[in-house]
Amino acid sequence: MASISLESVSKVYPNGFEAVRSLDLEIADGELMVVVGPSGCGKTTVLRMIAGLESVSGGTVSIGGRAVNNVAPRDRDIAMVFQNYALYPQMNVADNIGFGLRMRKLPKAEVNAHVEDAARVLGLTEVLKRRPGQLSGGQRQRVAMGRAIVREPSVFLMDEPLSNLDAKLRVQMRAEVSRVQQRIGVATIYVTHDQTEAMTLGHRVAVLRAGVLQQCDAPQVLYDTPANVFVAGFIGSPAMNLFEAALAPDLGSVKIGSQELKLPSSLTRGLPGLRQYGDKHVVLGIRPEDLEATGGEVTGPTLQGDVELVEALGAEQLVHFRTDANIVRAEEPDPAQADGATGLLGDVNIARIAPRHHVAAGERITFTVAPDRLEFFDPASGDAIRG
Numbered sequence: 035m036a037s038i039s040l041e042s043v044s045k046v047y048p049n050g051f052e053a054v055r056s057l058d059l060e061i062a063d064g065e066l067m068v069v070v071g072p073s074g075c076g077k078t079t080v081l082r083m084i085a086g087l088e089s090v091s092g093g094t095v096s097i098g099g100r101a102v103n104n105v106a107p108r109d110r111d112i113a114m115v116f117q118n119y120a121l122y123p124q125m126n127v128a129d130n131i132g133f134g135l136r137m138r139k140l141p142k143a144e145v146n147a148h149v150e151d152a153a154r155v156l157g158l159t160e161v162l163k164r165r166p167g168q169l170s171g172g173q174r175q176r177v178a179m180g181r182a183i184v185r186e187p188s189v190f191l192m193d194e195p196l197s198n199l200d201a202k203l204r205v206q207m208r209a210e211v212s213r214v215q216q217r218i219g220v221a222t223i224y225v226t227h228d229q230t231e232a233m234t235l236g237h238r239v240a241v242l243r244a245g246v247l248q249q250c251d252a253p254q255v256l257y258d259t260p261a262n263v264f265v266a267g268f269i270g271s272p273a274m275n276l277f278e279a280a281l282a283p284d285l286g287s288v289k290i291g292s293q294e295l296k297l298p299s300s301l302t303r304g305l306p307g308l309r310q311y312g313d314k315h316v317v318l319g320i321r322p323e324d325l326e327a328t329g330g331e332v333t334g335p336t337l338q339g340d341v342e343l344v345e346a347l348g349a350e351q352l353v354h355f356r357t358d359a360n361i362v363r364a365e366e367p368d369p370a371q372a373d374g375a376t377g378l379l380g381d382v383n384i385a386r387i388a389p390r391h392h393v394a395a396g397e398r399i400t401f402t403v404a405p406d407r408l409e410f411f412d413p414a415s416g417d418a419i420r421g
Contacts, residue, residue, distance in 0.1 A: 036063060036097050036099075036188035036189060036220075037060065037061060037062050038059075038060070038061040038095075038096070038221050039059075039060050039094075039096040039097075040058060040059040040060075040080070040093065040094075041094045041096070042056045042057070042092060042093035042094070043056070043057045043058075043059075043080075043083060043092065043093035043094070043095060044056055044057070044090075044091045044093055045079050045088060045089075045090065045091050045245075046091040046092075053076045053079045053245050054245040055244075055245045055246050056092075056246075057080065057245075057246075057247055058247070059080075059240060059247065059250065061222075061223060062221065064219045064221060065222070065237050066222045066235060066236055067222065067223050067224070067236060067238055067239075067240060068223075068225075068226060068232040068238070068239045068240070069081070069223060069225045069226075069242060070225075070226055070228075070229055070231075070232040070239055070241055070242070070268075071227065071242035072227060072243070072268070075242040075243055075244060075245065076244070077226075077227075077242050078225055080223075080225070080242075081114075081191050081225050084097075084112070084191060085110070085114055085191055086105065086106060086107035086110055086112075087107060090103050097110055097111070097189055098111075098188055110189070111187055111188040112187050112188065112189040112190070112191055113182035113183070113185050113189070113190055113191070114182065114192070115175075115178050115182050115192045115193070117193055117197050117198060119166070119174045119175060119178045119198075120178065121166040121174060121177060121181075122166075123165060123166050123167060126162065126165050127153075127158060127161050127162045127164055127165075128146075128149050128153075128163065130166065130180075130181055131177060131184055132146070132148065132149040132181075132184065134184070134185050135149075135184055135185070148184040149184060151184075152180040152184045155180075156176040156179060156180050156183075156214065157176065158173065158176055158180060161173060171199050171200070172199060172206065172207055172210075175198075175207060176207075176210065178195070179195075179211070179214060183218055186218075187220060189220060190215070190218070190220050190221070190222040190223075191222075191225075192223070192224045192225065193225050194225055194227065195224075196211075196226075197226070197227075197228070204228075208234055208235055211235060212235055229268060232253065232269075233256075237252070238250060238251060238253075239251070239252075239253050239256055239269075241264075241265050241269065243264050243268075248262060248264055248265050249261040249262070249265045253269075256269045260319075260409065260418060261417065261418055262411065262415075262416045262417050262418060263276060263317055263319075263362060263411045263416040264364045264416060266364060266411070267363070267364025270322075272386065273364070273384075274322075274409065275321070275322065275325075275361075276317055276318070276319050276361065276364060277290045277318045277319075277320075277359045277361065277362065277383075278290075278315065278359060278360040279315070279316050279317065279318035279359070280313075280314070281308070281311050281313065281316055282313065283312045284312065285297060285301070285302050285308060285311075285312050286299075288408075290359040291357050291358035292358050293357065293358075293359070295335035295337065295403060295405070296334075296335045296405075298405055298406075300406075301405060301406070304406070305410065305419060305420055305421075306420075306421060307419045307420050307421055308410055308419050311412075311419065315413050316410050316412070317410070317412070317416070318408060318409070318411075319408065319410070319411065320337075320403060320408060320409075322352070322384045323386045324403065324404045324407040325337065325385035325401040325402075325403060326387065326401060326402045326403075327388070327391040328400045328401065328402055333402070334402050334404070335402070335405055336401060336402055336403065337401045337403050338357070338398060338399065339355030339356055339357045339383060339398075339399055339401070340355060340356050340397075340399075341353055341355050341393055342354045342355060342356060342382055342395060343382075344393050344395060346389065348389065350387065350389060351386070351387050351388070351389055351393065352384055353386075353387055353399065354382045355383055355385065356381075357383065361381045361383070385401055
């Protein structure tokens with residue numbers, strides 16, 4: 035068992051591209067740390083430097099208190115699960131799982147015992163004699179996990195292991211990964227571009243952007259108190275609505291386009307940093323679930339918009355609507371990830387409302403806004419305005 039420590043770790047390629055910049059990160063023994071961010075943010079490079087598959091340009095990578103910058107990958111006592119499974123098609127499941135142990139010249143009986151134990155944990159006992167081509171995608175991924183588990187490594191590294199699975203199977207495998215990690219109890223780094231995976235799996239989540247760590251904390255802390263506009267717009271599905279806005283001189287209201295939201299005087303007591311933004315522009319953030327469709331008497335500030343699309347999801351509705359306010363984008367959208375949760379219609383806002391409200395495209399809708407749930411960000415730096 036071992037912890038992982040990254041101290042001022044950087045990676046610069048020969049062409050001058052800086053993939054990772056001065057990264058400090060501590061992963062405790064037994065902790066599952068998820069590293070998340072958009073494509074090209076440097077998360078896989080971080081994993082490969084820990085594994086020894088990429089050299090470190092600066093800083094120190096330590097495993098179990100030992101600096102491993104110059105230690106060969108095979109001597110780092112790590113196991114890695116890749117996106118593409120990397121199974122041997124000519125071998126059956128048992129031979130794939132036990133391959134690494136046989137290479138270490140362990141006795142056959144010991145190899146078989148380890149393989150049977152891993153198969154029992156992963157629910158693969160019934161398919162040990164099958165070859166990878168006869169398995170489902172989820173079963174193949176579990177075989178890849180089993181091959182890593184039997185080595186009893188000090189560190190477990192997972193590089194987008196579920197990205198090749200369909201949506202339903204990903205949900206099932208997320209629970210499987212979490213269960214297995216708790217059982218083996220080793221420091222685990224899980225890399226993904228899927229923030230839903232990050233939120234559901236990680237004990238803590240590290241958010242990267244362009245090789246720079248933006249925030250690292252428990253998933254709910256990231257969601258409730260994002261450090262900046264990028265984290266606010268990246269964490270959450272649907273993402274936080276971000277508007278260009280202007281505060282009144284006395285902080286009694288905030289203007290979004292042509293609309294004005296009244297703010298309670300208690301707001302500045304909770305956000306003392308807001309006092310210096312009187313009569314100035316800010317970025318205003320509102321989570322989709324904090325926009326509630328009015329169904330009767332209106333109390334508190336309201337926001338109106340024109341409905342473009344309604345996605346009925348059974349337990350909830352996602353209402354895509356427009357206002358005349360300018361939208362702030364935390365990151366350019368990745369077309370490969372575009373779906374209803376990221377904004378089907380481009381520059382629209384999204385509200386998550388109860389299914390009892392009857393809403394249709396083309397209607398004008400009024401939402402009540404919870405003022406104590408509003409987030410404010412500096413328009414220049416993007417940093418959250420709080421203390």
